[in-house]
Amino acid sequence: MKGLDARKASWEVIQAVGGGAFADVALERIFKLYPFKSIDKALITELSYGAIRQRYFLDCWIDYLGKVPAQKQPPLLRWLLHLGLYQILKMKRIPPAAAINTTVELAKTHNLKKLAPVVNGILRSALRSKEKKLLLPKSTNQSLELAKNESLPIWLAGELIAWKGVEDANKIAKAFNIISPIDIRVNKLRADLKDVKKLFDSCGINNQVIPSCPYGLEVRAGVGEPRKWPGYEEGKWSVQDRSSQLIARLLEPLPGEKILDACAAPGGKSTHIAELINNNGKIWSVDRSSRRSKKISANSERLGTKCIQLLVADSNELLVKRPEWKGFFDRILIDAPCSGLGTLARHPDARWRMNQENIQELVFVQSQLLNSLSPLLKSGGKLVYSTCTIHPDENFNQIKKFLTLKSEFLLEYEKQIWPGEEDNGDGFYAAILKKC
Numbered sequence: 001m002k003g004l005d006a007r008k009a010s011w012e013v014i015q016a017v018g019g020g021a022f023a024d025v026a027l028e029r030i031f032k033l034y035p036f037k038s039i040d041k042a043l044i045t046e047l048s049y050g051a052i053r054q055r056y057f058l059d060c061w062i063d064y065l066g067k068v069p070a071q072k073q074p075p076l077l078r079w080l081l082h083l084g085l086y087q088i089l090k091m092k093r094i095p096p097a098a099a100i101n102t103t104v105e106l107a108k109t110h111n112l113k114k115l116a117p118v119v120n121g122i123l124r125s126a127l128r129s130k131e132k133k134l135l136l137p138k139s140t141n142q143s144l145e146l147a148k149n150e151s152l153p154i155w156l157a158g159e160l161i162a163w164k165g166v167e168d169a170n171k172i173a174k175a176f177n178i179i180s181p182i183d184i185r186v187n188k189l190r191a192d193l194k195d196v197k198k199l200f201d202s203c204g205i206n207n208q209v210i211p212s213c214p215y216g217l218e219v220r221a222g223v224g225e226p227r228k229w230p231g232y233e234e235g236k237w238s239v240q241d242r243s244s245q246l247i248a249r250l251l252e253p254l255p256g257e258k259i260l261d262a263c264a265a266p267g268g269k270s271t272h273i274a275e276l277i278n279n280n281g282k283i284w285s286v287d288r289s290s291r292r293s294k295k296i297s298a299n300s301e302r303l304g305t306k307c308i309q310l311l312v313a314d315s316n317e318l319l320v321k322r323p324e325w326k327g328f329f330d331r332i333l334i335d336a337p338c339s340g341l342g343t344l345a346r347h348p349d350a351r352w353r354m355n356q357e358n359i360q361e362l363v364f365v366q367s368q369l370l371n372s373l374s375p376l377l378k379s380g381g382k383l384v385y386s387t388c389t390i391h392p393d394e395n396f397n398q399i400k401k402f403l404t405l406k407s408e409f410l411l412e413y414e415k416q417i418w419p420g421e422e423d424n425g426d427g428f429y430a431a432i433l434k435k436c
Contacts, residue, residue: 006040006047007083007102008110013048014079023052023349042222051079051086053177053348057151058082060136061089065125066118077115080107084123089130096127142166146173155356156341163392164418172390172427175420176344176351182226183210183242183425184217185268187303188275191236193217199230212425213245215275235303240268241346243417243425247335247386248272250413250430255280257330262315262373265292267299267308269335274305286311286318316372327378334373336366338387338394342419342427363393370402374409377435383409386430390418395429402433409433 009030016026027048031041051058059070062081070078084103087094100123107116139145143158146166150157150173160169184207186196193215200207205223210216217237219226226232226239248269253259255277261270264285273283285300287293290312300308315334318325339354339362340347370385377383387394395416403409414431421427 001102001105003043003098004102004105005034006036006043008106009034009036009044010047010051011080011083011106013044014051014082015076017048017052017349018075018079023049023347038224041225046091046222047083047086049348050090051082052352054086054090054151055082055352056147056153057149058085058089060148061085061126062122064136065122065129074115076110077107077112077118080112080119081122084119085126088123088126096130100124100127146170150174150177151351152176153351153355156351156354159391163390168418172419175418178345178420179221180241180345180426181221182219183213183240183245184219184226184237185213185240185245185272186215186217186237187235187271188215189279189304190234191231196231196237199236203230205229210242210245213242216242216245218242233302238268238271238299238303240272241343241426243342243428244268244388245272247333247384247428247430248276250386250432251331251333251382251384253277253281253331257281258328259283259331259333260329260373260376261285261333261335262318262369263287263335263337265289265296267296269333270296270308271299271303271305273333274300274307275303277307279305279307281307283308284311285309286313286315288312288314316368319372319375325376327376329376330378330381332373332377332381332383334366334369334383334385336369336385336387336394338362338366338389339391341389341391342417342429343388345419346426359391359393363398366394366398367401370398371405374402374406374435379435381435382412383433383435384430385433386428388426388428390416390427390429395431399431399433408436410436 013026013030017023062070084099087099088096103123104116104120107119142161143154146169147154147157152173160172186193197217205219207217207219210218231237253273253276259273264270265287270283270285285296285308293310293312297310339359340350344351403411412432412434416429417427419427
């Protein structure tokens with residue numbers, strides 16, 4: 001049956017993520033296991049990421065149409081229903097008959113034969129509802145309604161409304177469900193923006209300049225694998241979200257300076273700093289994971305950023321292990337571990353991983369990093385604290401608390417960008433602190 005293998009692969013990704021795997025890792029594993037064509041890879045990505053993103057919305061439809069609630073369905077059946085329902089309810093280019101037939105066939109041939117009539121019945125009911133323009137029953141609870149319509153955890157929907165009000169919360173939630181473009185940062189050590197744009201244009205890779213990023217290009221998602229695009233192997237560019245491209249520039253690094261990137265893996269910001277100072281200076285890129293640190297090394301080598309020194313260490317212990325670093329650095333970047341709530345459009349599984357308890361644990365980690373690393377900055381130096389989240393406790397409140405404890409620091413600038421607010425980038429926060 002046409003398209004069956006691609007749908008089976010998507011189902012495997014959805015199952016893996018349901019079992020705790022990261023979506024990008026599960027997808028990469030599938031592409032390594034099976035020799036799919038580019039067009040099939042695009043379909044698999046759209047089906048699996050879409051169904052994962054819309055998990056709660058699809059569960060609500062199972063609850064509405066089925067006799068057994070989604071949470072009580074056998075996981076194998078629940079994820080298969082998600083695959084079929086996503087195609088029927090959210091995709092325009094797939095004929096409903098193809099969605100239903102392939103999903104039922106997967107049930108028959110993959111340990112769900114007895115439940116194939118259930119799959120067929122729920123999917124056909126969903127199609128009838130769609131054709132009649134029927135919607136899920138409305139709730140008077142605003143948080144529940146937002147969570148259902150935009151497929152968010154209920155706790156996050158409630159927080160968004162508390163932070164921004166119902167109207168803006170809806171805008172942000174919708175931005176979470178827009179498929180993000182692929183953002184490129186041109187490496188000014190090896191190319192310029194116009195050259196890379198021409199290179200992409202000549203190969204039919206549709207792209208446009210990102211106004212807020214002097215070295216940024218936007219490429220529409222679904223046009224192939226970036227590593228196979230021209231200029232990648234030669235280190236002319238790297239993939240980096242436009243919001244993330246702003247962070248190194250906020251540091252305002254100068255040639256000849258000593259700079260610390262304290263949470264550096266996979267190396268996007270370290271290499272960007274090196275590009276900005278034209279490889280003239282010293283950057284210590286620190287990460288506690290030796291596995292992730294290898295990515296810094298690989299990225300640096302490909303991009304030709306030769307001023308980066310890699311250090312596998314816990315940044316909280318740097319002052320203890322290297323007391324000579326007290327007051328040593330001109331600039332420090334703390335791109336802190338965070339909940340990633342600003343990146344839900346790019347990481348469809350992230351919304352289901354995080355909860356309020358996890359966030360408070362991260363708040364403690366961030367506070368530790370700020371307190372441990374601030375003594376390493378010299379007087380007159382700058383520290384940039386950044387996250388890719390929108391949670392106030394990780395951002396404004398974190399910096400406010402730090403400043404009450406460290407009177408020698410002044411806040412020069414801070415900004416929260418919300419998803420969908422500026423140029424379609426991820427949500428992020430950044431603060432510039434100067435040490436007196």
